[in-house]
Amino acid sequence: MGKFLPGKLPYEFLKKLVFTRLGVSDERLLVGPSIGEDAAVMEFGDKVLVLATDPITAATKDIGWLSVHINANDVASCGVRPRWFLCTILLPEGSDESMVDQILSQIDRACKELGISVIGGHTEISAGLNRPIIIGFMMGEAPRKRYVRTGGARPGDLIILTKGAGLEGTAVLASELEKELVPSLGRELVERAKRMMYEISVVKDAMVLMDSCEVHALHDPTEGGIASGIWEMALASNVSMEIYANSIPIREETQKICSHLGLNPLNILSSGALLASIKGEEAEKALKALESEGISAAIIGCVKKGKGVWMIKDKERRALSPPPRDEVYEVLESLLSSK
Template structure:
């Protein structure tokens, strides 16, 4: 079987990866499962939340992305990320300036989020065409004081912050600028390049969790918002009904996706946050986010039947919500001139 770029399919995770997990330890409160991005280790009166993520598809701002993408995972548990370690794999002929730029980007991102960089590894790796950074991040909270992506209940409202496809838009606007220049409006392209500044969901995740009523949170990374919704539904064993007209898509994202002939819903969407909440808390969360300058929309609801993954089109027609085979970022990057 030949795999597409990006995440390994869920069935392979269950068939192979999750069956080879070493020794079971009682301290592990949350271990590997579909749609769950962090582990939780209980130590004394504290819970330690841990996650790891690589930056593989981007060429620009990868140090910045490495810190923010990993930090987002911790924040979806309602926990502030505190400690970060990186493994930098660099191609041959890497110059000192490149290493300096990557480290400066990580330093800037970490300071902005009040994260300490505690260590890591840096090497020249044969066979690479561009740098890859793998991050590991840790947050600490009171024992049991967190939420996972497994807690959504039938009848919950689903909230999405910001817009669809934020990270993918930023990556394509920067890495494919030469192809986009002159094909889309210059102002839109310039705006799209700055979408990197909206990558963090730490603020909104912590605000939502503090407001109350949150049953699950998840950041839609590879596979985009469509993939993220499926992952949250898988983890919580619920169905979903999503309304296309409620999904916020920036004009910059629409134009770039039109140019590359890709689906915004299947474009990597770090920077957006999926929040499942009890119905009576939805308005409170939206108001709390709004007061803090964060746009958010109710995009749908969870259902009893986990096999129902419904997308209601703008014309009212109901269809199955697409489950991405591979993130559409890879389709666009495959069209490099």
């Protein structure tokens, strides 16, 4: 048996090893573990509780801030405002007070930005670590029928993408490979790319959409980029999707960094973008609502009956599949190991 590489557990092993071992069933579970779903949804009387968990394992800068926003995105992708945060902070041996102070200050700042309460957690000095690791857990609540799921897209819907493809991946590459990129692309572009990390929240995007139009599905495309996110939404919804390649917003910074490194912008970390499947007649209204809040967005495709995802470009139609692995991880491992 081959060894797993860093990143998400491959889809086939999720189905084989995870989804078959879920303990006892609970009739109050409305949305449970499944490919593409960003959070669990539990029924609590006339309300639902939305719960999500995600770790921060690779980053070392702003990890407390990132932990809050990454977990908040998963709850918001159910159309629900995140409210309560818990986390486990694992610190390497030799950590000092300043590291703990920095991480907790970041968590506090991010929670205040989003109106979230820290309600618990755990801190520990752990042997065998070479950097701090945070495992976040976010919760939110909403009225019983006021939530959506990744698997809710319907034929006739139009697909909207906010901000653009590859935001997080662009920022990570600009930060980690700054010395390699600046001589070719210039200091100004690389600095702009690094600042894209601070656009990764989709809480506002999701709340604007939920308040302005009929939303059938939302999804937070992270690892594997927009390509994986679209594929997961189609699979979870049991529908087919057609994507208009020339309509996908990709910023100059992303285009130039990916071109320089030989990467596909659709296959890199995309936290900060939100995929939304909107009732077709209301898609334009959704775009106007987002624009009024300063959020750029575009209609990038449509939902149809059937299965599979198809990319349409210059009258050509080809199947779109998720990358086997996020291309950010591949290029970082390749370049850093060669040093």
